[in-house]
Amino acid sequence: MKTELIVVGKTTDKHFQAGIEDYTERISHYQPFSITTIPELKNTKNLTEEQQKTREGELILRQLQSGDHVVLLDEHGKEMRSVDFASWIEKRQQTVRRLIFVIGGPYGFSEEVYQRCNEKISLSKMTFSHQMVRLIFTEQLYRACTIIKGEPYHHE
Numbered sequence: 728m729k730t731e732l733i734v735v736g737k738t739t740d741k742h743f744q745a746g747i748e749d750y751t752e753r754i755s756h757y758q759p760f761s762i763t764t765i766p767e768l769k770n771t772k773n774l775t776e777e778q779q780k781t782r783e784g785e786l787i788l789r790q791l792q793s794g795d796h797v798v799l800l801d802e803h804g805k806e807m808r809s810v811d812f813a814s815w816i817e818k819r820q821q822t823v824r825r826l827i828f829v830i831g832g833p834y835g836f837s838e839e840v841y842q843r844c845n846e847k848i849s850l851s852k853m854t855f856s857h858q859m860v861r862l863i864f865t866e867q868l869y870r871a872c873t874i875i876k877g878e879p880y881h882h883e
Contacts, residue, residue, distance in 0.1 A: 728820045729759040730868070733790055734861055735783050735832040736767040743858045750865035757872035758820075762861075763790055767832070776834040784837030787829055796823040797844045800830050800860060804847030809881060812848075812867060813874035830860055 738744045747762070754760040765786045771779050791797060796819060807815060819826055828848075829840070836844075850863055873880035 728823055728826055730826045732762045732864065733765065733787060733827060733829045734762060735765045735830065736857065737764055738858050738861055740858050743862045746862045747865050750869045753869045754865065754872055757876065779832065780834050780837040783832045784840040787840055788843060791827060791843065792825060795825045795827045797827045797829065799836060799840065799844045799847045800828060800850060800864060801836065801847040802849055804849040806849045809867060809870050810874055813871035816871045817875050828864065830857055830864070833857065
């Protein structure tokens with residue numbers, strides 16, 4: 728199974744970027760993993776939130792293939808403990824060729840993206856910056872990989 732994270736906009740904080748790169752490299756020892764960055768929209772001053780979500784949504788949808796299992800990282804998604812997330816990943820490894828996680832732009836996702844997704848996951852009830860979510864997600868994916876392999880990174 729190939730896993731991909733699609734994000735809107737670059738990670739500009741060098742500390743977050745370093746952490747994301749570190750976990751991305753670690754994850755790649757367990758499974759094919761990549762991050763696709765969709766450029767931030769330019770000249771958004773005259774766009775409504777809905778117009779911005781629609782344009783970002785079009786760019787997200789272009790990255791998807793018909794058989795992809797698409798999971799939105801969304802505040803209204805299902806929350807899981809790390810061991811449950813690992814089990815969830817392991818189940819998808821049996822049936823999914825491409826597992827795609829998506830972190831949207833500042834206003835969330837368009838209705839078209841919500842309609843295309845298979846599932847929604849929330850990392851927390853708390854709100855984090857989009858850049859921080861990228862770091863938290865990559866760490867949790869790495870943690871899931873180590874739990875699946877029975878390695879000592881995760882302690883209960």
